[in-house]
Amino acid sequence: MSTELIFVQLVNGIQYGLLLFLIASGLTLVFGVMGILNLAHGSMYMVGAYLVWYFVSITGSFTLSALLSAVIALGLGILIERVLIQRLYNRNHLDQVLLTIGMIFVFNSLQSILWGNDPYGVAVPDTLGGSVPFTDNSSYPIYRIFAALICIAIAAALYFVVSKTRLGMLIRAGESNREMVEALGVNIKSLYTIVFAIGVMLAAVSGIIAAPMRSIVPGMGESVLITCFVVVVIGGMGSIKGAFVGALLVGVISTFAAVLMPSMSNMIIYIFMILVLLVKPQGLFAK
Amino acid sequence: MSRIKTLAGAVLATTLTAGLSTTTVAAAGETVKVGLMLPFSGIYAQLGEAGRDGLKLALKEHAEQLHGTKIEYIELDTEAKPSRAPELASSLLNQHEADFVIGPVHSGVAMGMIKMLRGKDTIMIIPNAGSAAATGPLCSPNVFRTSFSSWQPSYPMGKVALEKGYKKVYAISWNYGMGRESLDAFAESFEAGGGEIVEKVLLPFPSTNFQSHVSDIADENPDAVFTFFAGGGAIKFVKDYDAMGLRGKIPLLGSGFLTEGTLQAQGEAAEGVMTGLHYAEQLDVPKNQAFREAFNTEYGHYPDIYAVQGYDAGQAIANTIGELNGDISDKKAVISTMEKLTIDSPRGEFTFSRAHNPIQNIYLREVKDGVNVVQSVAAAALEDPARGCKL
Numbered sequence: 289m290s291t292e293l294i295f296v297q298l299v300n301g302i303q304y305g306l307l308l309f310l311i312a313s314g315l316t317l318v319f320g321v322m323g324i325l326n327l328a329h330g331s332m333y334m335v336g337a338y339l340v341w342y343f344v345s346i347t348g349s350f351t352l353s354a355l356l357s358a359v360i361a362l363g364l365g366i367l368i369e370r371v372l373i374q375r376l377y378n379r380n381h382l383d384q385v386l387l388t389i390g391m392i393f394v395f396n397s398l399q400s401i402l403w404g405n406d407p408y409g410v411a412v413p414d415t416l417g418g419s420v421p422f423t424d425n426s427s428y429p430i431y432r433i434f435a436a437l438i439c440i441a442i443a444a445a446l447y448f449v450v451s452k453t454r455l456g457m458l459i460r461a462g463e464s465n466r467e468m469v470e471a472l473g474v475n476i477k478s479l480y481t482i483v484f485a486i487g488v489m490l491a492a493v494s495g496i497i498a499a500p501m502r503s504i505v506p507g508m509g510e511s512v513l514i515t516c517f518v519v520v521v522i523g524g525m526g527s528i529k530g531a532f533v534g535a536l537l538v539g540v541i542s543t544f545a546a547v548l549m550p551s552m553s554n555m556i557i558y559i560f561m562i563l564v565l566l567v568k569p570q571g572l573f574a575k
Numbered sequence: 576m577s578r579i580k581t582l583a584g585a586v587l588a589t590t591l592t593a594g595l596s597t598t599t600v601a602a603a604g605e606t607v608k609v610g611l612m613l614p615f616s617g618i619y620a621q622l623g624e625a626g627r628d629g630l631k632l633a634l635k636e637h638a639e640q641l642h643g644t645k646i647e648y649i650e651l652d653t654e655a656k657p658s659r660a661p662e663l664a665s666s667l668l669n670q671h672e673a674d675f676v677i678g679p680v681h682s683g684v685a686m687g688m689i690k691m692l693r694g695k696d697t698i699m700i701i702p703n704a705g706s707a708a709a710t711g712p713l714c715s716p717n718v719f720r721t722s723f724s725s726w727q728p729s730y731p732m733g734k735v736a737l738e739k740g741y742k743k744v745y746a747i748s749w750n751y752g753m754g755r756e757s758l759d760a761f762a763e764s765f766e767a768g769g770g771e772i773v774e775k776v777l778l779p780f781p782s783t784n785f786q787s788h789v790s791d792i793a794d795e796n797p798d799a800v801f802t803f804f805a806g807g808g809a810i811k812f813v814k815d816y817d818a819m820g821l822r823g824k825i826p827l828l829g830s831g832f833l834t835e836g837t838l839q840a841q842g843e844a845a846e847g848v849m850t851g852l853h854y855a856e857q858l859d860v861p862k863n864q865a866f867r868e869a870f871n872t873e874y875g876h877y878p879d880i881y882a883v884q885g886y887d888a889g890q891a892i893a894n895t896i897g898e899l900n901g902d903i904s905d906k907k908a909v910i911s912t913m914e915k916l917t918i919d920s921p922r923g924e925f926t927f928s929r930a931h932n933p934i935q936n937i938y939l940r941e942v943k944d945g946v947n948v949v950q951s952v953a954a955a956a957l958e959d960p961a962r963g964c965k966l
Contacts, residue, residue, distance in 0.1 A: 300787050426820050503807035503811045511781075544787070
């Protein structure tokens, strides 16, 4: 493998890893703060992708569609938390798994009823259309660079909110001692609603950003969910920093594995996960 | 994670078994039972629906050939899951005593069905699954196919590549039956003519993380790329190929499924992609135009290749019943009649080979303005070699 190709693949891996982080961050945030294992997280990714496809096909504007889809996802998050998730806080993880698996089926059926089973694609918005020369033979699409920058921006925003703002302080406090936060007069109920809705929106935004790069097909949520769990388990359940490092590792490793040993490439990230767990059973950045 | 998957699978299986639908047409006089084993849910649902709609249209159009026999449809959803195939096939065989079984879409499901139906009196007609084994080592007097063998669309493309002057080709697909067989068929004619496969990559199915491979192709700089991908994978591959700036630099060739039902989603990225297939929507055959309009009148949208293949399965049934004047009790007569049929297909007329696979033209198509435009007949009346078939 030439040095040039190694560099190209590294860029590919980081770009993939950043997208993985965006998806996984919502999952780990909801688990870390609320202790809820949301298996329907992948469905929210799917919902984001389908929504943006649907709105682009009507309005023709990607920016408008992306904003509309993100807002709808936020609303959907609030609705799901208020109607369903709220009943599960005092139950065990198995009940949460049952409910959220059920939600996967509901969302898959809704997708099939509303939008059919044809595969769809979203065109890259015109302003981000071109590509920059990269190597002799290939060029790098501007949209992918843009997507990577958006992921970095959201990661930074997330870090800022969690560590520097009052909301973040409450989130961190709620994580370590729920009763105490409540006793201090904080409305933990609405705090949880906000956190869950943000988690849903992060998944949907990942779907929106991924839509022009990926194909929009039934079942796209489940495949991404499993990779997401690998990321979160490697990073440590509940840790945002862990999700970031885990996502980049998984992105880069799976990219190189795909080229160096294609037939085993799907296995490599699981083997890597096992190795990490052998050394650090709680993941890299567990609390 | 596997526990979660098993759990999910179990839940899904229970819900769907409960929902099996049986459509019965009022039976009067002779009734012919047609069992459908197609995916009506899951990722191949749209293919299953298209095949069913095509089949029903053919039997409706050919009503006068049926000599007053009534058709009773039994529709079972395979979900494109191989593990469900033996159970469903057995229920069509023993419980419903179906005369014809139409299915499946997915090659894995085909294997399970064939094991159950091989050598039985029930006639099985495959309206899609291209697995070589079905009309190869596992061929059987009662198993017919109205679609293609995996070998057929890819084999002529080796010759096409050589004619275009490509000497070094990068081959990439999924590591499963259809993927491996497609690449092998291409290599067979390409290497025989002096071409060289510089790299052959088989990815785990259904992985769509193609970007690193597209970078690898750019680095390798072959004369052309040959590929088999379908559905969502086909969209992703063609888009990634374009996004990395390879379109227009390194020609992309493929088995026709790369650009079937995916062109709208692929958009401009698919322009110039060359593929081989036994059909093209704009194919200039009178029967094709008539079929497309009839299908649109019936269902409100234009048909795709999967509908064509289902339609031809329906035509095979109707023509056989017609030739036998409505009496299909002698299964030997049914088989020998069906073997001799010439099907007036929207893809052009075809007959069945000794292994019961269509002998058909493979067209070279190139995507222009979002349409698969037929360039030439890449191979006329191409017969699958049916390796391993003892018929």
